[in-house]
Amino acid sequence: MNGEAVIKAEGICDAENTIFVAVGKNVKEGKSVLSWALKSFAGRRICVLHIHQPNHLFSPKDGKLSGAKLKQHVVKACQELDRLRLHKLLNQYLLFISQAGIQGGKVWLEINNVEKGIIHIIEQYKIQWLVMGAAAETHYSKQLSELKSSKAKFVCQHAPIHCQIWFTCSGCLIHMRSMSNSLLSSMETLASPEDNGGTKLCIHVDDGYEDLNILEDASRSANKLVKLEIKGDYSPLHSKSKHEAHLHRATSQPLLDEGSFHRKASSDESSRLEHAMMDAENSKQRAFEESVKRWRAEEDATEAIRMAEVSYKLSKEMENQRKEKEEILAKAKEEIEGLKIQHDLCLKELQTIQEKKLVLESQITEFSYAGKELEEKIIQAVELLISFRKQRDEMQIERDNAIKEVNRFRKLVQDDADEYSIKNFFSISFSDIIEATQNFDPSSKIGEGKFGSVYKGIIHHVKVAIKMLPACGSLSDSDFQHKAESLSRVRHPNLVTLMGICSESRSLVYEFLENGNLEDHLACCKKSRPLHWQHRIRIAIEICSALIFVHANDPCIVHGNLRPTNILLDAKFVSKISDFGVHLLISPNENFNNDDPEASIYVDPECIDKEQLTTDSDVYSFGFILLQLLTARPASGIVRDVKCALESGNLGSVLDSSAGDWPIEQAELLAYLALRCCEKDPLNRPNMLSEVWPTIEPMREICTPHPDLDTSSQGSKGQKRIPPHFVCPIFQDVMEDPHIAADGYTYEGDAIKGWLYSGHDTSPMTNLKLDTCDLIPNYALYRAIQEWQQQT
Numbered sequence: 188m189n190g191e192a193v194i195k196a197e198g199i200c201d202a203e204n205t206i207f208v209a210v211g212k213n214v215k216e217g218k219s220v221l222s223w224a225l226k227s228f229a230g231r232r233i234c235v236l237h238i239h240q241p242n243h244l245f246s247p248k249d250g251k252l253s254g255a256k257l258k259q260h261v262v263k264a265c266q267e268l269d270r271l272r273l274h275k276l277l278n279q280y281l282l283f284i285s286q287a288g289i290q291g292g293k294v295w296l297e298i299n300n301v302e303k304g305i306i307h308i309i310e311q312y313k314i315q316w317l318v319m320g321a322a323a324e325t326h327y328s329k330q331l332s333e334l335k336s337s338k339a340k341f342v343c344q345h346a347p348i349h350c351q352i353w354f355t356c357s358g359c360l361i362h363m364r365s366m367s368n369s370l371l372s373s374m375e376t377l378a379s380p381e382d383n384g385g386t387k388l389c390i391h392v393d394d395g396y397e398d399l400n401i402l403e404d405a406s407r408s409a410n411k412l413v414k415l416e417i418k419g420d421y422s423p424l425h426s427k428s429k430h431e432a433h434l435h436r437a438t439s440q441p442l443l444d445e446g447s448f449h450r451k452a453s454s455d456e457s458s459r460l461e462h463a464m465m466d467a468e469n470s471k472q473r474a475f476e477e478s479v480k481r482w483r484a485e486e487d488a489t490e491a492i493r494m495a496e497v498s499y500k501l502s503k504e505m506e507n508q509r510k511e512k513e514e515i516l517a518k519a520k521e522e523i524e525g526l527k528i529q530h531d532l533c534l535k536e537l538q539t540i541q542e543k544k545l546v547l548e549s550q551i552t553e554f555s556y557a558g559k560e561l562e563e564k565i566i567q568a569v570e571l572l573i574s575f576r577k578q579r580d581e582m583q584i585e586r587d588n589a590i591k592e593v594n595r596f597r598k599l600v601q602d603d604a605d606e607y608s609i610k611n612f613f614s615i616s617f618s619d620i621i622e623a624t625q626n627f628d629p630s631s632k633i634g635e636g637k638f639g640s641v642y643k644g645i646i647h648h649v650k651v652a653i654k655m656l657p658a659c660g661s662l663s664d665s666d667f668q669h670k671a672e673s674l675s676r677v678r679h680p681n682l683v684t685l686m687g688i689c690s691e692s693r694s695l696v697y698e699f700l701e702n703g704n705l706e707d708h709l710a711c712c713k714k715s716r717p718l719h720w721q722h723r724i725r726i727a728i729e730i731c732s733a734l735i736f737v738h739a740n741d742p743c744i745v746h747g748n749l750r751p752t753n754i755l756l757d758a759k760f761v762s763k764i765s766d767f768g769v770h771l772l773i774s775p776n777e778n779f780n781n782d783d784p785e786a787s788i789y790v791d792p793e794c795i796d797k798e799q800l801t802t803d804s805d806v807y808s809f810g811f812i813l814l815q816l817l818t819a820r821p822a823s824g825i826v827r828d829v830k831c832a833l834e835s836g837n838l839g840s841v842l843d844s845s846a847g848d849w850p851i852e853q854a855e856l857l858a859y860l861a862l863r864c865c866e867k868d869p870l871n872r873p874n875m876l877s878e879v880w881p882t883i884e885p886m887r888e889i890c891t892p893h894p895d896l897d898t899s900s901q902g903s904k905g906q907k908r909i910p911p912h913f914v915c916p917i918f919q920d921v922m923e924d925p926h927i928a929a930d931g932y933t934y935e936g937d938a939i940k941g942w943l944y945s946g947h948d949t950s951p952m953t954n955l956k957l958d959t960c961d962l963i964p965n966y967a968l969y970r971a972i973q974e975w976q977q978q979t
């Protein structure tokens with residue numbers, strides 16, 4: 188180092204316009220110096236100047252440090268300075284800056300002598316304005332006096348002349364190094380014999396110290412009269428008016444000893460000069476004090492203006508706030524008014540609600556009393572109900588017991604009657620046959636079939652149809668009688684009942700059906716009206732039902748000769764199949780002698796080939812009957828015609844229009860079903876129970892015939908038609924006590940109970956085994972029948 192300075196500087200960019208403030212280790216003193224500078228140079232750019240003296244900067248050996256080591260020290264010292272001392276000072280300083288609105292920087296100088304460092308920095312950065320403390324050793328009064336601090340003195344003496352320096356102590360300016368002093372000093376230093384003339388040093392300080400002009404070269408001799416002239420306000424105060432201060436300091440020193448005359452004259456001159464300088468100093472001091480006062484007054488005025496502006500702004504803000512608050516208050520008042528109105532309304536509502544509440548409470552009290560009364564009544568009613576139920580159950584048991592008893596008696600009577608009928612009625616004498624047929628009078632003949640002629644007649648006051656089978660057969664009388672008796676036990680609402688036989692004449696006596704056969708009705712023969720489509724669908728359902736029944740019989744009975752002439756209609760146009768099982772009563776040789784080509788169309792070709800009847804044979808015949816019900820066409824060619832019509836999507840062209848407006852959807856369904864039944868291959872035909880029945884049975888609902896077209900009412904015009912579901916399938920009369928059996932059909936209670944108590948466990952309609960013999964009263968149907976009877 189050897190005295191050479193290592194400088195680290197920050198923020199110094201404009202030394203001419205910067206007031207440098209030298210602060211030392213003593214924080215308190217540094218703060219007071221800085222405070223003074225900030226007060227005195229408000230608005231100026233301030234730079235803190237601190238000379239750092241590290242403790243172990245130099246090498247103990249040769250007093251030198253490497254550059255890197257030194258740099259480390261500098262960095263460390265700077266950090267330390269920042270942290271320990273200047274940090275606080277700068278906080279304070281920054282606080283002042285913040286308030287005064289000035290900026291600054293700091294300079295660190297690494298040097299082994301503080302005062303030399305300051306001089307070095309002044310020179311290096313051409314510092315023109317410096318403030319430093321001077322209270323190191325001696326207590327100073329507030330009067331300007333000679334400096335005692337060695338550092339201050341050194342700086343005062345050695346600082347370059349272009350630098351103006353203010354020395355402060357405890358926040359007061361105690362000394363100011365005037366230009367004249369420094370110039371004098373410089374002049375003394377630079378004095379030379381040739382240059383002993385008066386030199387005028389003129390420093391012009393313009394507004395805010397922005398221009399500092401050294402008017403005359405300081406290199407002229409210092410022992411000549413030096414005139415230091417500062418134009419403008421040399422003080423650090425702001426002043427808008429320009430002042431011109433001329434400081435004339437005439438210093439006369441004998442430069443050359445040229446004799447006593449001259450010495451005396453010089454002494455006089457010197458004393459005058461000193462006197463004049465003293466006056467000038469005093470004047471300067473007074474001027475400075477005046478300036479300080481004025482500066483403070485201006486500062487106070489500025490502060491007052493600022494405060495006034497702040498107050499004005501505050502008052503404006505308060506005015507605005509007051510207005511805003513007034514507006515808020517007005518709104519709040521409006522809201523309060525609204526709330527008051529709402530409150531009043533709520534109060535009124537509350538009053539009305541309370542009144543209603545009172546009314547409701549009284550009502551509740553009344554209702555609770557009424558409720559209690561009702562509860563008591565309900566309890567009584569329930570008790571009554573329970574007792575009635577009990578009575579009803581007892582009565583039902585009694586009634587069931589009575590029915591059982593009646594049935595038991597009926598059975599006894601029936602058994603007796605059966606015995607009687609088997610003996611007396613079932614076995615009919617030939618004389619009775621002759622009598623009934625008026626000796627086979629042609630007028631009694633109602634038809635001719637392949638097995639023989641059919642006569643109508645009356646036997647035992649009962650209207651009957653008598654079928655005369657071929658007299659000679661392979662069956663013995665007893666076989667004939669036994670088989671006929673078995674057939675007579677097969678009863679179904681849609682089967683013509685075999686009432687008796689005459690073994691002698693091989694006659695079969697059937698119940699007589701008033702409306703003849705289906706074929707005549709489809710052909711509208713014998714003045715019969717065409718059957719409505721609803722009747723036709725119902726007849727199909729009835730035939731299907733009867734076929735399922737006989738097929739399910741044990742043993743299975745195959746009709747084998749199903750055709751429209753064998754579908755007979757009773758007085759109510761209920762259809763019944765006749766001739767079932769007749770083939771069992773004649774010799775097999777006669778069975779298939781069918782010369783009628785029309786009749787052979789209905790016969791299953793498979794059956795003819797194998798000479799064996801199966802249930803599929805009846806399915807085949809049923810298909811043709813179904814097609815004829817739809818079309819009323821002859822059996823021959825009917826399959827082809829319907830197929831064509833279906834393929835062309837025009838089934839209506841083949842449907843029998845005399846049956847009314849067919850529901851085309853159901854008609855198509857039936858047509859397709861019928862064609863399947865008519866398949867040549869039995870395997871392609873549908874099963875009666877699982878396929879045909881589920882298809883056609885649901886159509887029962889649409890089969891309620893139109894009153895105008897009700898063929899059943901032909902003989903009883905004026906009488907209201909009986910809904911078919913009101914009629915018991917067994918008694919064929921309107922039910923009085925309908926009961927549902929396990930097969931789903933509803934029967935007259937006595938009829939079905941009689942059926943079951945007589946030992947049957949099968950359905951009277953389907954002949955299938957019943958899951959249970961339990962019966963459920965059909966109250967809904969009972970009520971419907973009651974209503975219907977009241978209307979008629």
Ligand SMILES: Nc1ncnc2c1ncn2[C@@H]1O[C@H](COP(=O)(O)OP(=O)(O)OP(=O)(O)O)[C@@H](O)[C@H]1O
Pocket residue numbers: 633634635636637638639640641651652654683697698699700701703704748752753755765766786
């Ligand atoms: N129980 C009856 N009640 C009323 N009419 C009957 C009765 N039985 C048969 N008829 C009438 O007698 C006609 C002849 O019946 P029958 O059964 O003898 O011959 P078919 O049915 O015409 O032919 P097939 O001999 O092939 O059965 C029937 O078409 C029917 O009109």
